[in-house]
Amino acid sequence: MIRKAARFSASVVAPVAWRLYLRENARKWPRGAPCAVTLSFDYDYVSDVACIPELCDLFDSFSLPSSHAVVGKYVERFKREHARLVDRGDEVMNHTYSHPDGPLNPDEKFNGLGAKRMEEEIAGCEKACERVLGVKPVGFRTPHFGNLNSQQVYGLLEKRGYLYSSSTNLTTTQSRGVPYHPNKRDFRKAGAPHYKLLELPVFSCPTHYYPVFDSWHCFESKAHYSHGDFHATFAKALRLAERYGSYLNLYFDPRHVAGTKDLEKILETAKHSRAWVATSRQVAEWWLK
Ligand SMILES: [Zn+2]
Ligand SMILES: [Zn+2]
Structure with missing residues (x-):
């Protein structure tokens, strides 16, 4: 009964809420595209890192780029896997050195670190990427973002020359569907x-x-658990982004999605849409021009 009520309220409330929240943006996307799409991945577990070859093969087969939020300690441990991302021209984002509140560092939380430890986490991942992969990330994602994001991190990132952070949940911000300069x-x-x-x-x-x-949200909370629903939800989000000229910025956990028919269908839909499929870095650079 409660589930039914929740389903009813989502189907009635969400379309109205989206209409009020998203605004048509005067800013146009490159090549006349109606919207931009980024597909990105976070590597919190070894089982995520193990999916890199499979993900690269899949993205190669569609000739699509993607962004990867990597953890410094894993970059040092799994050099060859991470090098493959750079070899195919994908973007490597900074996801901290030890991913606080994750399997490598279960005792700390990112938003409770304090400025010194926070900067160590940012710099540690940066150094690992430079030393092992020969690239310096320009983008950052807070571990578990959302509630564990912090005001403090933006000043540190700006000081270190970052172009962007991608660490918030859209509808809790004033973004209205496009990149913005945080207050x-x-x-x-x-x-x-x-x-x-x-x-x-x-x-x-x-x-x-x-x-x-x-x-x-789709798999562990079981909100879109049935096969096909993950892809259908992507298609729905893409229609919203196309209609309002938004930035459809998505991240997935490789261990949940690699090897699924849904992910393949998502790439196929993105490839055949009019959207500009780009890395987060490309979107940030274009927006800052
Ligand atoms: Zn993470
Ligand atoms: Zn949902």
Whole structure:
């Protein structure tokens, strides 16, 4: 009964909420595309890293780029796997050195670290990427983002020359569907005084509006558990982005999605759409031009 009621309210409330939230954006995307799409992946577990070859093969077969939020300790441990990402021209994002509140570092939480430890985490991943892969990330994702994101991190990232962070859930920000410069007092808000770097929010679930549209929402919370529903939800989000000129920025956990028919269908749909499929870095650079 409760499930039924929840399904009813999502189907009635979400379309209205989206209409109110998203605004048609005067800014146009490259090559006349109606919207931009980024597919990105976070590597929290060894089982995520193990999916890199399979993901690369799949993206190669569609000639599509993607972004990868990597953890410094894994980069050092699994050099060959991570080098494959760079070899195919994909973007490597900084996802900290030890991923606080994850299997490598279960005792710390990112938003409780304090400035010194926080910068160590950022710099540690940066150094691992430079030493092992020969690239310096320009984008960052807070471990578990959302509630564990912090105001403090934006000043540190700006100081270190980052172009963007992608660490918020779209519908909890004032983004209205496009990149924005986070406010220096509240990163969820736009407007002065603001940072020079951008925040690229992760798109929220088109059906449920508030939760972020990630593979945890779809598979672990079982909100879109049945086969095909994951792809159908992507297609729905893409229609919203096309209609309002938005940035459909998505991240998935490789261990949930690699090897699934749904992910293959998502790539096929993205490939055959009019959307500009780009890395987060390409979107940030284009937006900052
Ligand atoms: Zn993570
Ligand atoms: Zn949902």
